Amino acid sequence: MDVSVVGSIALDTVETPTGRNEEGLGGAATYFSLAAAQFAAVRLVGVVGEDFPAAHVELLRSKGIDLDGLERASGKTFRWTGRYHEDINNRDTLDTQLNVFEHFHPKLPPAACAAPFLFLGNIHPSLQTEVLEQAKASFVGLDTMNLWINIALDDLKAVLRRVNAIIINDSEVKLLTGESNLVKGAKAVRALGPRIVVVKKGEHGCLLFGEDDIFSAPAYPLENVVDPTGAGDSFAGGFMGYLAGCGKVDSASLRQAVVYGSAVASFTCEKFGPDRLAEITRHDIQQRFEEFRKLAAF
Ligand code: AMP
Numbered sequence: 001m002d003v004s005v006v007g008s009i010a011l012d013t014v015e016t017p018t019g020r021n022e023e024g025l026g027g028a029a030t031y032f033s034l035a036a037a038q039f040a041a042v043r044l045v046g047v048v049g050e051d052f053p054a055a056h057v058e059l060l061r062s063k064g065i066d067l068d069g070l071e072r073a074s075g076k077t078f079r080w081t082g083r084y085h086e087d088i089n090n091r092d093t094l095d096t097q098l099n100v101f102e103h104f105h106p107k108l109p110p111a112a113c114a115a116p117f118l119f120l121g122n123i124h125p126s127l128q129t130e131v132l133e134q135a136k137a138s139f140v141g142l143d144t145m146n147l148w149i150n151i152a153l154d155d156l157k158a159v160l161r162r163v164n165a166i167i168i169n170d171s172e173v174k175l176l177t178g179e180s181n182l183v184k185g186a187k188a189v190r191a192l193g194p195r196i197v198v199v200k201k202g203e204h205g206c207l208l209f210g211e212d213d214i215f216s217a218p219a220y221p222l223e224n225v226v227d228p229t230g231a232g233d234s235f236a237g238g239f240m241g242y243l244a245g246c247g248k249v250d251s252a253s254l255r256q257a258v259v260y261g262s263a264v265a266s267f268t269c270e271k272f273g274p275d276r277l278a279e280i281t282r283h284d285i286q287q288r289f290e291e292f293r294k295l296a297a298f
Contacts, residue, residue, distance in 0.1 A: 002041035002066075003244040004112040005032045006131045007121020007143075007233075008101060009046040009070070012273065013081040016088060016227050024273040025056045026080060028121040028143065031230035034277045035237025035264045036119075037063045038285055039245035043112040045069030045131075049077040049100045059278060068109040073100040088225050089202055108134045117141075117244040119236060120163070124148065125155035132162055139249055141165040141240050142194070143232070149175045157192060164249075165196035167236050173199055182207060183214075196249075198239065198258065200232060208258050215255045218295055220266035220288065227272045231265040234277060238264035238285075263288040 012026030029046045036042045043066040048057075050072065061067060078101040081094040106127060118137035120128040122145050132140065140163040148156050149172060156176075160166065166189060170182060176192075179185035186197045186209040197209040201219075208215040239261035246253045263285050270276040 001117060001244045001247045002043060002111075002115045003036055003117035003119060003240050004043040004045060004069075004108065004115040004135065004137070005029050005036065005119040005121060005237075005240075006045040006069075006106045006108075006128075007032060007119075007123060008078055008080075009044075009048050009052070010078045010080050011052070012229060013079070013095075014084075014227055014229050014272065015082070016084040016225075016272075017086055018224075018226050019272070021227065021272040023079070025053075025059070026229065026273055027078065028230070028233040030060070031233035031268065031274055031277065032119060032121060032237035032240075033060060033065045034063060034274050035234040035261075035268075036241030036244070037065050038238070038264065038280075038282050039241035039260070040117070041244075042066065042241070043069060043109075043115055045106050045108055045112055047071040047073050047078075047100050047104045049073060049075045052077045063278070066111065069107070069112045071104075071107070073103075075100045082229065084228070088228060091228075106131050106134075116247075117240055119143070119240045120159070121233070121236075122148075125152050125159045128159045129155070129162075132159065139164050139243065141167060141236065143167050143236055144172065146172060146175055160189075161193040163194050165198065166194040167198045167200065167232070167239065169232070170199055170201045183209075196254065198261075200235065206235075206258060206262065208254060210251060210254055213251050213254075215258060217255075217258045217262050218292070219262060220292065221295075222266055222269055225269045228269045230274060230277075231268050234268040235261040235265040238262070259289055259292050260285065263292060
């Protein structure tokens with residue numbers, strides 16, 4: 001089955017302790033699509049400006065990603081600049097230029113509307129609702145961020161009532177629910193709508209809360225993290241892509257989806273931008289999946 005995604009497509013400038021990458025391909029929907037395309041047919045909906053390099057479009061196309069929903073608007077592409085600390089788990093956003101993203105109202109082409117799986121990337125929750133109004137998906141996942149919890153909580157709560165799954169950071173669970181205990185926090189998030197809650201804990205892995213089920217997956221112990229940008233979006237792409245590829249959402253496939261998401265995200269961190277993600281094969285992912293199995297076996 002196929003999966004549609006709506007979110008940012010960006011030119012990112014990123015500085016990490018190992019180097020700097022100027023105006024490289026980025027954006028949440030980009031990472032999501034490259035990851036999900038390893039498992040299922042992906043339909044990308046987003047906007048870029050006139051300055052977006054043709055080579056980036058070609059890369060996405062070469063991975064079989066459906067770009068009918070990729071709008072090219074007059075103006076400049078969304079830009080994001082971030083700098084990672086010596087402790088690479090922390091970063092500062094130095095600059096965000098919304099550019100063509102500022103007036104973006106996603107329009108889903110017919111095939112994107114019809115996809116059974118849909119991922120609402122991290123955009124304003126009212127835009128996420130606009131997408132939901134158009135889509136016919138039977139399984140919807142959502143990402144959000146501190147900003148929307150702080151400035152658009154009512155809109156966020158409205159869209160949360162209508163989604164099946166949320167992928168969220170531990171700090172965002174605390175901000176959204178006021179609960180510092182993650183088990184209580186996840187319960188409170190489930191009460192807002194999504195029956196499946198995936199809590200990412202960065203280098204400490206993630207927790208999946210479903211119907212009567214809690215699953216804990218480690219993060220892959222990477223020795224050299226070059227650039228963690230997009231790891232969260234790659235996780236979401238691996239998770240949703242795997243579920244779409246299986247065509248079913250049950251306890252076993254959800255657990256596997258979490259491990260595939262973690263495996264793909266670990267590759268993303270190995271090089272700048274989506275470079276590593278773009279070169280890996282399904283076989284590489286399967287090998288890492290098996291390493292995860294060994295890692296957690298006892
Ligand atoms: P992550 O590392 O998973 O948080 O994702 C980083 C990606 O999100 C980068 O490629 C950015 O271009 C993109 N991004 C950063 N800020 C925003 C924002 N406010 N809205 C949408 N996308 C963003």
